[in-house]
Amino acid sequence: MITLKNFGIAREILQQRELSLDPEPLEIQNVGDLRTYLFSKYDRLAMVSSVAFAVNEEYAEDHVELRNGDTIAVIPPVSGG
Amino acid sequence: MITLKNFGIAREILQQRELSLDPEPLEIQNVGDLRTYLFSKYDRLAMVSSVAFAVNEEYAEDHVELRNGDTIAVIPPVSGG
């Protein structure tokens, strides 16, 4: 299982702050696969101007592999400051 | 008569904060004449890296004429801040 943490508009679109996902039956092996899965399941997320991901609190590109127990943050455009 | 106000190292070299001067007998007509007079009378002032003058609280170039009643500030390099 992996844990998704959703923030800002992503939290609102996915309607929960945190959710667990079994990546195996969905054939999600890396960040790019997760992106494709989420964008097809939540079309409002695909319309956000950019979505980044962090794996275990570090920004991660699409090629980064996901492992059992990973925590993945769904990061819409940041707007701090 | 004109009034000289002396600051910083100029005050120490002229040994007074303020002094009155009759420019007529000294043939001092403008700021440049005053500069020449002071530099020849106080050779330590001539050795200061730059000396500016202000007439009635405004910076004044050498060509600016002096009038009776003017207040002239002797301004060694500023170092505020």
Add this chain to the structure above:
Amino acid sequence: MIDIQLRSEALDAQTCLDAVASDKAGGHVLFVGTVRDHTQGKKVNKLDFESYEPMAVKEMHKIAERAMDKWPLLGISVHHRVGELEIGEIPVIIAVSSAHRKEAFAACEFVIDELKKTVPIWKKEYFDDGEVWVAAHP
């Protein structure tokens, strides 16, 4: 010296200045963000800041370390507020100290510029007629 804080209480400029104080410092530059009463012509009523706390703190540390590598600094303090803020309240304060002022200005501007690009904090603006997550849509 690096001081990074994510806080739900009001931020204070003097606290950040004190955090970077040093007898070797000649210049301190402070950036204080405040909540403006308008954005692109629309009246803003309040803001809400959400953060991914542990990662936000880590990312702010990374930016401070990059600034320390780029310039000879003595201290950096970055305090960011989370939660609901009214107009005039302070979402962020950055204080930088160095022996000379030029580096402190450059580093302070660098830190706020980078913070706005990479730190996982999100701002929602509330208007009379709705609310919007800033920068979420083109």
Add this chain to the structure above:
Amino acid sequence: MIDIQLRSEALDAQTCLDAVASDKAGGHVLFVGTVRDHTQGKKVNKLDFESYEPMAVKEMHKIAERAMDKWPLLGISVHHRVGELEIGEIPVIIAVSSAHRKEAFAACEFVIDELKKTVPIWKKEYFDDGEVWVAAHP
């Protein structure tokens, strides 16, 4: 809004920030000078600031007005201390507010740079082995 003060009491950062506060401000940049414990490798014990008061205030006003002409600012506060200062004390604080931060950074740096060039204030540094008027000799 321009606030210029020449003071013989301690300066305070929050006072300058308050002076430039505005609901339209998004960014405030503050420069705080402090007395360093060394200059060009020599230990400094204390400083003494002398000013030509009315002209110094006028010149600080002129600089603030030039900054207001160059950038769309909301407020500028310049407080300069005179008299004797110990290590760590604050000779100068400059606060600038504007709707956006870039202008506030540029203007704050401009004001301190110009202040050091034109405002009739003189600093004497006291060392263990003597004293010197800063910049008086090449």
